[in-house]
Amino acid sequence: MSAKLAISRPAEGAAGKSGTWRTFRPVIDEEKCNKCGLCRLYCPDAAISVDLEIDLDYCKGCGICAEECPKKAIAMVREED
Amino acid sequence: MHGMRSILPAGPNQYFIIIHVKYPKERLDTMAIPDEEFLLKTTSACAGCPSSLILRYVTKAAGTDTVLVIPACCTSVIQGVYPTTAMNLPVYNVAFASAAAVASGMSEAFRAEGKKTNVICYAGDGGTIDIGIQALSGALERGTDFLYICYDNEAYSNTGMQRSGATPLGAMTTTTPGGKKDHKKDLDAIVAAHNPVYQATACAAYPQDLYNKVEKALTIPGPKFMHVLAPCPPGWRFPSEKTVEMGKLAVKAGLWVLYERENGKLTITGASKAAMKKRIPVEDYLSVQGRFRKITAEQTAEIKKTVEENIARLQREVDGIC
Ligand SMILES: Cc1ncc(C[n+]2csc(CCOP(=O)(O)OP(=O)(O)O)c2C)c(N)n1
Ligand code: SF4
Ligand code: SF4
Ligand code: SF4
Ligand SMILES: [Mg+2]
Numbered sequence: 001m002s003a004k005l006a007i008s009r010p011a012e013g014a015a016g017k018s019g020t021w022r023t024f025r026p027v028i029d030e031e032k033c034n035k036c037g038l039c040r041l042y043c044p045d046a047a048i049s050v051d052l053e054i055d056l057d058y059c060k061g062c063g064i065c066a067e068e069c070p071k072k073a074i075a076m077v078r079e080e081d
Numbered sequence: 082m083h084g085m086r087s088i089l090p091a092g093p094n095q096y097f098i099i100i101h102v103k104y105p106k107e108r109l110d111t112m113a114i115p116d117e118e119f120l121l122k123t124t125s126a127c128a129g130c131p132s133s134l135i136l137r138y139v140t141k142a143a144g145t146d147t148v149l150v151i152p153a154c155c156t157s158v159i160q161g162v163y164p165t166t167a168m169n170l171p172v173y174n175v176a177f178a179s180a181a182a183v184a185s186g187m188s189e190a191f192r193a194e195g196k197k198t199n200v201i202c203y204a205g206d207g208g209t210i211d212i213g214i215q216a217l218s219g220a221l222e223r224g225t226d227f228l229y230i231c232y233d234n235e236a237y238s239n240t241g242m243q244r245s246g247a248t249p250l251g252a253m254t255t256t257t258p259g260g261k262k263d264h265k266k267d268l269d270a271i272v273a274a275h276n277p278v279y280q281a282t283a284c285a286a287y288p289q290d291l292y293n294k295v296e297k298a299l300t301i302p303g304p305k306f307m308h309v310l311a312p313c314p315p316g317w318r319f320p321s322e323k324t325v326e327m328g329k330l331a332v333k334a335g336l337w338v339l340y341e342r343e344n345g346k347l348t349i350t351g352a353s354k355a356a357m358k359k360r361i362p363v364e365d366y367l368s369v370q371g372r373f374r375k376i377t378a379e380q381t382a383e384i385k386k387t388v389e390e391n392i393a394r395l396q397r398e399v400d401g402i403c
Contacts, residue, residue, distance in 0.1 A: 010169040014161025015125035036107040041114075041288055042325050044134035045123040050116050058122035062129035062314075063322030070107070076322075 022061030024076035032073035039065035124159040124167045129321030131285040131311035138288045142295035147199040152180040154205035155239040177212045181220035184227045200227040206247035207237040210268045221275035221304045228305040234313035242316045251376035260375040278303035281341035284310040286328025290351040310337045318371025335360040335388045347398045
């Protein structure tokens with residue numbers, strides 16, 4: 001007897017490109033940033049890489065990174081259209 | 082290494098290259114947390130979701146040899162759309178009331194096969210404090226080797242923010258439109274009565290503290306329990322960028338105390354050490370959340386009294402007076 005089980009497999013984009021949800025995008029000012037990594041620590045969606053690059057395909061624009069940045073190095077900029 | 086040493090000539094030809102990279106303290110403090118992510122970009126959770134943030138660190142601490150048991154809650158629906166999932170770890174999505182019972186069977190089966198696989202229940206407050214409590218009590222009493230984590234967003238969020246036993250006094254939900262008339266149920270006291278080998282609280286705003294506790298818990302055999310505060314932007318009615326800030330305010334106001342209890346010994350951890358002595362006014366926490374818009378002066382006074390009593394009780398326990 002064989003039973004067909006509904007098993008989902010891990011994949012990037014399993015919930016679609018969540019970057020399309022954004023109204024504001026985080027923009028890092030490299031001059032002000034001291035590479036403390038707190039933005040990456042607090043991003044709920046791990047959209048900030050170890051090298052502190054923001055993946056705009058998936059960043060949902062929550063704004064936590066900008067709010068928690070101790071150097072105020074991240075601006076939330078309104079998305080066009 | 083040994084092979085290398087035998088080829089290299091000893092003496093003045095040996096040298097080391099030391100690379101100096103200057104990192105700020107914050108970066109150094111969190112260096113021990115693995116870079117690997119087990120929540121692939123991204124879940125379908127709301128922007129600023131505390132459950133995603135908590136789960137990032139729970140899974141980093143647990144590592145690959147782990148199975149998550151998740152009953153109905155936000156976390157069971159944010160995983161993605163079949164046939165794909167954002168969870169790069171095995172997940173068992175199970176019926177509401179059954180999480181801890183499922184974990185008992187699963188843990189027994191793994192141990193019978195000689196496997197050390199971590200079995201972690203990850204459940205909401207509704208699924209723990211109300212609906213899953215008897216299964217949880219049973220698993221704790223049976224001595225199941227597992228870790229139960231309740232992420233507490235203080236309502237049935239997935240179905241539209243109905244009141245749960247974890248909803249605090251005065252908070253508006255869709256089923257308490259005038260503000261809740263009853264106090265939050267003291268889940269931690271109920272769990273403590275089972276004397277688990279390890280019990281801790283944590284908060285989404287303090288990922289390092291959370292990570293340390295999960296890592297430690299998983300080295301101890303037997304039943305472990307963690308209660309993690311999860312400030313939820315749509316449920317608590319605050320802007321999505323304030324998730325971490327809200328958690329910090331809860332801890333600084335003493336409304337949420339970070340601690341761990343190992344074999345009955347209580348230790349206050351992280352930011353709560355300062356909050357045990359000096360706290361910000363609870364109003365600083367209540368006034369920035371839409372759900373407390375209708376809270377009365379009497380209810381605020383009640384909450385203050387509860388905070389002070391709770392802190393005093395914990396301090397007595399730390400001092401060994403009770
Ligand atoms: C037996 C049963 N009753 C009701 C539901 C509907 N339901 C699914 S998730 C949920 C809310 C769960 O609340 P909680 O455990 O606090 O997790 P949260 O959604 O807040 O993350 C409800 C009521 C269900 N799936 N099964
Ligand atoms: S939190 Fe701010 S200063 Fe720190 S790494 Fe991120 S952008 Fe740079
Ligand atoms: S805006 Fe939110 S999702 Fe985007 S990078 Fe910042 S913290 Fe992450
Ligand atoms: S309702 Fe709250 S807990 Fe649920 S997905 Fe949204 S932010 Fe996360
Ligand atoms: Mg909940």
